[in-house]
Amino acid sequence: MNKDITHCLLCAQRIQAVISWRILLTKQFPPTICDRCMAQFEDSSCAFAIYKYNEAMKVYLHQYKFLQDIALAKVFRQQIHAHFRKERAIIIPIPMHPLKQIERTFSHVEELLKAACIPYIQLLEKTTTETQSTKNREQRIQVAPLFRLIAGRQVEYQDYLLFDDIKTTGTTLQHATTILLDAGAKNVRTFTLISG
Incomplete structure (x- = not known):
C-alpha cells in the first residue's frame, strides 16, 4: 500500500x-x-529554558515580580538577546491579566523582552486572575482555558514562539499554544527563562 x-x-x-x-x-x-x-507532540527541542529554578532564582523572581523591582528585567538581557536575536518566529509573551498588571504595575514577561531589545507582539489576553503557582499539578492540568485572542487580532499561518518567565508543569504554555493553533498558527514553539 x-x-x-x-x-x-x-x-x-x-x-x-x-x-x-x-x-x-x-x-x-x-x-x-x-x-x-x-x-501538539512535545519535542524536547521545542520547550527550552536558559536556567533551572533554584534558590537564587527564587529570590530573583520574588524581588522582580512581587516586590516590583523592574530594573531586574535587565539582569538576563544578554542571555535573552543572544537566544532571540536571529529568531524568525513571531514572539508572543505570555500576558498577565489586566487587573494583575495594574497590581504589579508592569508585565514582567514583556519587560524581559524590552530589556533585551527583542520585538514582540501580543495576541493573547489572560481570562483569569488566578495564578498557577498556587495550584498543584493536577489542578493546573484541569484548569479552564487561561487565554483568549485579543478582540480584533488575527493569527496568521506563521511560526510563533511563546515566551514566559518560568515553566513548571507547562500548563500555561500549553493553553496558549492551543489557542494559537486553533486560530490558525502554522507552528508554535515555547521558550522560557527558567525551567522549574
Whole structure:
C-alpha cells in the first residue's frame, strides 16, 4: 500500500505538504499527520529554558515580580538577546491579566523582552486572575482555558514562539499554544527563562 496520504491520520484535515529539494534529496518519508497535530507532540527541542529554578532564582523572581523591582528585567538581557536575536518566529509573551498588571504595575514577561531589545507582539489576553503557582499539578492540568485572542487580532499561518518567565508543569504554555493553533498558527514553539 504505497498510496500517498493526503489527509492527516489524526484529525482528517488535508495535509499541506510542501515538496522541497531537501525532502527529495534526503529521502524523508512523506508526512502522515498535519503540522498542527505534529505541533501538539512535545519535542524536547521545542520547550527550552536558559536556567533551572533554584534558590537564587527564587529570590530573583520574588524581588522582580512581587516586590516590583523592574530594573531586574535587565539582569538576563544578554542571555535573552543572544537566544532571540536571529529568531524568525513571531514572539508572543505570555500576558498577565489586566487587573494583575495594574497590581504589579508592569508585565514582567514583556519587560524581559524590552530589556533585551527583542520585538514582540501580543495576541493573547489572560481570562483569569488566578495564578498557577498556587495550584498543584493536577489542578493546573484541569484548569479552564487561561487565554483568549485579543478582540480584533488575527493569527496568521506563521511560526510563533511563546515566551514566559518560568515553566513548571507547562500548563500555561500549553493553553496558549492551543489557542494559537486553533486560530490558525502554522507552528508554535515555547521558550522560557527558567525551567522549574
